[in-house]
Amino acid sequence: MAILKVIEVLANSSESWEDATQKAVTQASKSVKNIRSVYVNEQSATVKDGKVDDFRVNVKITFEVK
Template structure:
């Protein structure tokens, strides 16, 4: 039986929600091993001059504890 743990991470990007998610996983991978999945819990964006300025995600990252 595997033991899985979930952490919540916030990240942002000037490019896209996908890029923000990739940044969140990359940053978490620096200190967490055995990442198994990512769940996008919430997406939002800031707007400046009528255009999206920054994409933001709140993700849940699941990893296996050994």
């Protein structure tokens, strides 16, 4: 039986929600090992001059505790 832990991470990107998600995983993997999955809990964006300026995600990252 594996022991799994979930952390919540906020990230942003000027490119896309997918890029923001990747940035969250990349940053988390610097201190957390054995990441198993990422769940996008919430997406939002800011708007500037009628265009999307910043994509934001709230993700839950699941990893195995050894």
